[in-house]
Amino acid sequence: MVEHRPLNDIIAYAILTFGVFIVAFPVYLALVASTHDAATVVGGHMPATPGGQTLDNYYRAVFVGGARTSREPVANMLINSFVSAIGIAVGKIFISILSAYAVVYFRFPFRKTAFWIIFITLMLPVEVRIYPTYKVVADLKMLDPYAGLILPLIASATGTLLFRQFFMTVPDELLEASRIDGAGPFRFFFDTLLPLSVTTIAALFVIQFIYGWNQYLWPLLITTKDSMQTIVIGIKKMLVTTDELAEWQLAMATAVLAMLPPVAVVIFMQRLFVRGLVQTEK
Amino acid sequence: MANVTLRNVRKTYLGGFEAIKGIDFEVGDGQFCVLVGPSGCGKSTLLRMVAGLETITGGEIDIGGRVVNQIEPADRDIAMVFQNYALYPHMSVYNNMAYGLRNRGMAEGEIKMRVEEAARILELGAMLDRKPRQLSGGQRQRVAMGRAIVRQPKVFLFDEPLSNLDAKLRIAMRVEIRKLQRRLSTTSIYVTHDQLEAMTLADILVVMNGGQVEQIGNPLDIYQKPATTFVASFIGAPPMNLMPLRSDELKSQLSGDSRISEAGILGIRPEDFVITGESMSGGIALGLTVDSIERVGAETFVYGTRQKEEQGVAATPGELPPGEIIVRIPGAVGPAIGERIRAVAARDKLHLFTADGRKRVGG
Numbered sequence: 001m002v003e004h005r006p007l008n009d010i011i012a013y014a015i016l017t018f019g020v021f022i023v024a025f026p027v028y029l030a031l032v033a034s035t036h037d038a039a040t041v042v043g044g045h046m047p048a049t050p051g052g053q054t055l056d057n058y059y060r061a062v063f064v065g066g067a068r069t070s071r072e073p074v075a076n077m078l079i080n081s082f083v084s085a086i087g088i089a090v091g092k093i094f095i096s097i098l099s100a101y102a103v104v105y106f107r108f109p110f111r112k113t114a115f116w117i118i119f120i121t122l123m124l125p126v127e128v129r130i131y132p133t134y135k136v137v138a139d140l141k142m143l144d145p146y147a148g149l150i151l152p153l154i155a156s157a158t159g160t161l162l163f164r165q166f167f168m169t170v171p172d173e174l175l176e177a178s179r180i181d182g183a184g185p186f187r188f189f190f191d192t193l194l195p196l197s198v199t200t201i202a203a204l205f206v207i208q209f210i211y212g213w214n215q216y217l218w219p220l221l222i223t224t225k226d227s228m229q230t231i232v233i234g235i236k237k238m239l240v241t242t243d244e245l246a247e248w249q250l251a252m253a254t255a256v257l258a259m260l261p262p263v264a265v266v267i268f269m270q271r272l273f274v275r276g277l278v279q280t281e282k
Numbered sequence: 283m284a285n286v287t288l289r290n291v292r293k294t295y296l297g298g299f300e301a302i303k304g305i306d307f308e309v310g311d312g313q314f315c316v317l318v319g320p321s322g323c324g325k326s327t328l329l330r331m332v333a334g335l336e337t338i339t340g341g342e343i344d345i346g347g348r349v350v351n352q353i354e355p356a357d358r359d360i361a362m363v364f365q366n367y368a369l370y371p372h373m374s375v376y377n378n379m380a381y382g383l384r385n386r387g388m389a390e391g392e393i394k395m396r397v398e399e400a401a402r403i404l405e406l407g408a409m410l411d412r413k414p415r416q417l418s419g420g421q422r423q424r425v426a427m428g429r430a431i432v433r434q435p436k437v438f439l440f441d442e443p444l445s446n447l448d449a450k451l452r453i454a455m456r457v458e459i460r461k462l463q464r465r466l467s468t469t470s471i472y473v474t475h476d477q478l479e480a481m482t483l484a485d486i487l488v489v490m491n492g493g494q495v496e497q498i499g500n501p502l503d504i505y506q507k508p509a510t511t512f513v514a515s516f517i518g519a520p521p522m523n524l525m526p527l528r529s530d531e532l533k534s535q536l537s538g539d540s541r542i543s544e545a546g547i548l549g550i551r552p553e554d555f556v557i558t559g560e561s562m563s564g565g566i567a568l569g570l571t572v573d574s575i576e577r578v579g580a581e582t583f584v585y586g587t588r589q590k591e592e593q594g595v596a597a598t599p600g601e602l603p604p605g606e607i608i609v610r611i612p613g614a615v616g617p618a619i620g621e622r623i624r625a626v627a628a629r630d631k632l633h634l635f636t637a638d639g640r641k642r643v644g645g
Contacts, residue, residue, distance in 0.1 A: 181382030
């Protein structure tokens with residue numbers, strides 16, 4: 001039985017509103033800071049309402065770049081981030097759906113071992129294997145180009161596991177019906193398994209796009225040219241100054257811009273994303 | 283159109299478990315063969331071996347004069363209807379039926395003709411654009427049949443296709459399947475654990491138990507002359523009453539019978555009893571105390587305990603506890619609980635088996 005009393009509702013809403021406030025306030029502050037001029041932000045008394053420098057700040061951030069520190073305009077960083085995040089997300093999905101297909105549907109020697117090895121790599125995040133990975137990428141002369149940003153990050157145990165769990169719920173009879181209908185492994189994969197996996201793919205895409213977008217340590221290590229910087233690193237670099245004041249208003253504008261693509265991905269794919277994670281209908 | 287012949291077919295799993303222990307039978311062209319047995323008897327495994335979904339570890343399966351042991355399921359010229367239908371959930375009804383044809387490179391025009399013909403036969407015409415999840419159980423079942431029909435295969439294979447439907451629909455679909463099979467006269471093999479389905483559908487009935495064939499034949503012959511006590515208790519509902527012939531009382535009643543020397547078990551079907559005070563020459567009479575009564579309208583089942591109770595018979599599947607006897611009488615009238623009655627069966631209604639139940643004695 002669900003109790004329904006006005007007082008309960010008020011308390012519940014108050015708690016929820018408080019929670020939202022805690023999460024949203026810093027974001028609001030960043031938004032406000034990005035609309036004032038440098039002096040106001042640095043002055044120590046942050047106004048609580050937006051200022052009049054919006055267009056100027058964003059124009060400078062996107063097309064000119066910070067005058068004193070980072071020499072790269074944000075537009076370029078956004079492109080870099082976007083290419084690598086898409087590359088990482090698509091690459092992860094591609095690799096993990098294929099490896100899950102192999103592990104679930106093919107009987108080959110050491111199948112279980114292969115699965116467990118993939119599973120164990122879950123315990124080894126990028127940070128742990130960063131030195132060997134760096135060495136390999138450097139030896140392959142992949143420092144700086146997109147390949148260096150993307151390839152080392154696309155193997156995904158999480159994705160493989162997610163697809164494996166999904167494939168296990170697909171009834172065996174579908175495979176058998178396909179075999180009787182004359183569909184080989186490729187046909188079964190493309191005609192049946194892939195269309196059924198759409199929601200899982202969407203869920204994984206959202207997670208991995210954000211993962212790729214938020215990468216910090218790896219791009220920091222392997223990009224040597226400013227033109228290959230991703231936006232997350234760009235923000236950081238804008239704040240590292242020696243004798244000058246950091247251009248906080250530009251950094252905040254950049255931060256706001258950096259936030260937009262992941263938010264857009266989540267909003268547009270929300271429906272599929274949720275269905276992919278809770279799906280029961282087959 | 284084709285015969286299906288099984289020659290000493292065996293299936294042994296890697297661990298050494300023998301699921302199918304050497305099976306021989308032949309299904310003639312256009313015949314409807316039903317494999318029936320309790321769960322775990324290997325009937326589904328056998329069907330899947332015919333389909334090519336399970337490997338054959340011994341013997342030969344021959345479809346239309348061609349040994350298919352090493353042939354892929356798609357090339358065996360069979361079509362299968364699965365228990366859970368196995369429709370492709372993301373494809374429309376039309377595409378579900380057309381998929382197998384497209385994979386074979388058939389021209390779209392021909393595919394369209396065949397699918398529309400199948401849809402007409404199965405009354406699916408209005409649903410061709412729907413997805414399987416928008417259909418009811420019975421309609422899904424029909425799409426699964428349609429997928430088999432459009433292929434125009436040599437053999438239809440059915441793996442318990444009706445067990446997911448409710449009772450009423452099951453009967454309707456059973457009749458439909460039979461009509462359809464007659465009309466197309468395609469050789470069919472049908473697996474079920476429901477003996478009523480088996481009796482009504484089969485031209486040839488194969489009763490299986492523990493990976494072996496217990497009896498093969500025309501359903502009525504099997505009903506009238508079960509070869510083993512397993513078949514006797516599996517075919518027919520409620521099951522045949524089986525009594526060990528150890529008591530002098532039963533033996534003395536049968537003293538004139540030439541079969542008595544070999545026989546160890548006596549079987550009488552519930553419907554072969556008559557409740558009467560009169561004696562019947564050459565028959566057998568049992569004195570029963572009525573334990574419970576089930577009235578289903580057209581008939582009444584009387585559960586009784588024999589007054590001179592016999593104990594210690596090894597129960598085979600489907601058999602009643604020792605001493606309990608079921609009597610089926612027509613109509614809704616009958617004795618009351620606790621009443622003592624006399625159930626009589628005529629001599630020609632008695633089934634006699636050897637003591638181990640593996641062999642029928644006499645005709």
